[in-house]
Amino acid sequence: MKRVYVNEDWCLGCHLCEFYCAFANSGETDMSKAFKLGRNAAPRIRIEEGDGINFAVSCRHCQDPACVKGCIAGALSINNGVIEINKDKCVGCYTCVLSCPYGCIVIDPQNDGMTVTKCELCTRNNAGEPACAANCPNRAIVYEERGEA
Amino acid sequence: MKYVIIGNSAAGIGAVQGIREADKDGQIVIISDEKYHTYSRPLISYLLKGRVTEESMIYRPLSFYEDNKVDTMLGIRAVSVDSASKNVLLEDGSKVSYDKLLIAAGSKPFVPPMEGLDNVKDKFSFMKLDDVKAIEKTVKQGSKVLIVGAGLIGLKAAEALEHYGAQMTVIDLADRILPSILDKEASDIMQAHIESKGVRFILGTSVKKFGENSAELNNGETVDFDFVILAVGVRPNTELAESAGGSVNRGIETDTRQAVKGVTDIYAAGDCTKSFDISAGTERILAILPNAFMQGNVAGRNMAGKESYYLNAIPMNAIGFFGLHIITAGSYDGEVYCEKDGSNYKKLFTKDNSLKGFILMGNKIERAGIYTSMIKEHIALDETDFEMLKKNPMLMAFSRARRNEKLAGGVGND
Numbered sequence: 001m002k003r004v005y006v007n008e009d010w011c012l013g014c015h016l017c018e019f020y021c022a023f024a025n026s027g028e029t030d031m032s033k034a035f036k037l038g039r040n041a042a043p044r045i046r047i048e049e050g051d052g053i054n055f056a057v058s059c060r061h062c063q064d065p066a067c068v069k070g071c072i073a074g075a076l077s078i079n080n081g082v083i084e085i086n087k088d089k090c091v092g093c094y095t096c097v098l099s100c101p102y103g104c105i106v107i108d109p110q111n112d113g114m115t116v117t118k119c120e121l122c123t124r125n126n127a128g129e130p131a132c133a134a135n136c137p138n139r140a141i142v143y144e145e146r147g148e149a
Numbered sequence: 150m151k152y153v154i155i156g157n158s159a160a161g162i163g164a165v166q167g168i169r170e171a172d173k174d175g176q177i178v179i180i181s182d183e184k185y186h187t188y189s190r191p192l193i194s195y196l197l198k199g200r201v202t203e204e205s206m207i208y209r210p211l212s213f214y215e216d217n218k219v220d221t222m223l224g225i226r227a228v229s230v231d232s233a234s235k236n237v238l239l240e241d242g243s244k245v246s247y248d249k250l251l252i253a254a255g256s257k258p259f260v261p262p263m264e265g266l267d268n269v270k271d272k273f274s275f276m277k278l279d280d281v282k283a284i285e286k287t288v289k290q291g292s293k294v295l296i297v298g299a300g301l302i303g304l305k306a307a308e309a310l311e312h313y314g315a316q317m318t319v320i321d322l323a324d325r326i327l328p329s330i331l332d333k334e335a336s337d338i339m340q341a342h343i344e345s346k347g348v349r350f351i352l353g354t355s356v357k358k359f360g361e362n363s364a365e366l367n368n369g370e371t372v373d374f375d376f377v378i379l380a381v382g383v384r385p386n387t388e389l390a391e392s393a394g395g396s397v398n399r400g401i402e403t404d405t406r407q408a409v410k411g412v413t414d415i416y417a418a419g420d421c422t423k424s425f426d427i428s429a430g431t432e433r434i435l436a437i438l439p440n441a442f443m444q445g446n447v448a449g450r451n452m453a454g455k456e457s458y459y460l461n462a463i464p465m466n467a468i469g470f471f472g473l474h475i476i477t478a479g480s481y482d483g484e485v486y487c488e489k490d491g492s493n494y495k496k497l498f499t500k501d502n503s504l505k506g507f508i509l510m511g512n513k514i515e516r517a518g519i520y521t522s523m524i525k526e527h528i529a530l531d532e533t534d535f536e537m538l539k540k541n542p543m544l545m546a547f548s549r550a551r552r553n554e555k556l557a558g559g560v561g562n563d
Contacts, residue, residue, distance in 0.1 A: 005557065008553075050545045053545065055544075055556070057544055060556075069163070070439030072439075073208075089201075089205055093191070094476060095467040097517050098465055098466075098518055099439065100518035101518050102518070105518070107514075113474075
């Protein structure tokens with residue numbers, strides 16, 4: 001399936017992916033509203049910055065995911081390869097935060113941490129395709145098919 | 150092929166999913182003494198406080214059994230297993246035959262003998278949906294509650310009962326709370342936090358004698374109550390495995406395929422079993438949901454002929470009390486790195502060039518899974534920038550090769 005991949009040699013560390021991710025998932029149509037109204041729009045992708053190296057990290061959509069298997073509430077599930085969070089079922093225990101080896105489950109500030117949130121490859125918002133990849137100025141983030149192991 | 154699963158919770162459901170990865174058509178029967186659609190046991194405290202409903206706390210969608218072609222026998226108890234004739238005997242005297250059997254029978258409350266306990270009319274365990282239903286019938290605004298046991302179960306009950314404005318006293322024989330997952334320092338932080346919510350702790354003592362609405366403690370105090378929650382501990386349900394001739398030593402003993410030792414075609418998973426904790430290098434009972442699911446999943450695959458091994462069990466808990474969150478994993482053994490800032494607390498334990506365990510509280514919990522993966526994957530610390538990792542778990546601190554492998558991959562992980 002198509003996944004989001006990063007190339008750390010090309011990442012500028014500009015954080016645009018974080019802004020576009022948060023915006024795409026904010027439900028707002030105006031970027032200034034998404035960020036200015038104190039709604040804590042939260043990115044589900046994260047830039048790690050180091051000494052001359054930057055890269056973005058977001059959910060890998062594992063085929064055999066530790067987060068889904070460990071979820072105590074049955075709130076995480078796999079739908080056509082995309083790992084989705086059902087916030088009506090999530091109780092915010094953070095077992096998925098404990099389980100994800102990539103550190104890609106986000107404690108959701110929009111719900112005061114009462115639930116988690118995560119990358120769903122923009123399948124459940126209006127972005128159409130992953131906003132992080134679509135708006136990366138240097139093609140350091142791509143959304144493409146590379147074949148499965 | 151006919152698969153029979155005793156137990157309808159995480160381990161049993163994990164097994165259904167494991168079987169269906171390899172066998173789409175074999176008959177699957179789930180037997181459970183509870184009459185409910187599969188639901189999440191750890192969510193009962195959220196049900197009691199009204200955060201979830203009985204409908205929203207189901208563990209898998211209502212279509213799960215149909216989607217996976219599972220026949221259910223709910224509300225009937227399996228009492229023994231005849232491994233010679235390959236039958237499960239039920240409480241009504243009927244038999245269910247199997248080709249492959251999974252025992253996922255969970256655990257039961259452990260209630261030590263306490264003088265006068267029979268005099269107490271309203272006393273409850275806190276493990277199942279029916280426990281919540283019984284408590285809901287009894288609890289009133291401002292009820293006086295005595296909780297015996299300051300572990301995970303007792304304190305989750307306390308958190309839920311705060312919703313009713315209950316006046317709570319928690320007692321425990323241990324001198325600190327949550328000793329199974331926290332060290333002394335973290336216990337003290339959490340105790341102070343819970344006390345600030347109005348819960349009273351009396352530690353290092355036990356009940357000498359119960360009256361109808363009061364308990365005389367061994368330290369001389371007397372505590373009045375309207376009802377009692379008994380949360381001293383749990384014990385694995387091992388009787389079925391014993392009746393089958395399987396190996397039991399406190400918990401059911403299995404190999405890494407989850408096959409029960411000493412018998413054939415019988416598997417076991419979940420709170421009724423023992424696990425091999427790779428962080429401590431010892432066998433122990435890991436009564437936690439993720440472990441139950443993963444064991445059940447591995448058992449199911451093997452039952453259906455798809456070879457699978459469960460090789461990386463560790464203790465791990467993510468839980469919050471009254472808004473303060475804890476994430477812990479592994480064993481608390483070795484050299485210590487500690488950060489403390491009010492209720493925010495981090496302790497990492499390293500030994501033999503690897504991370505063995507951690508305790509994280511408050512705002513130190515983000516991305517904890519990166520630490521968990523270091524324990525599970527035995528990542529050599531000298532292959533990482535551990536000075537960076539200590540402060541914040543991040544992929545940046547791994548070697549470029551390992552980082553690229555992680556970021557390119559993600560196609561398989563448990």
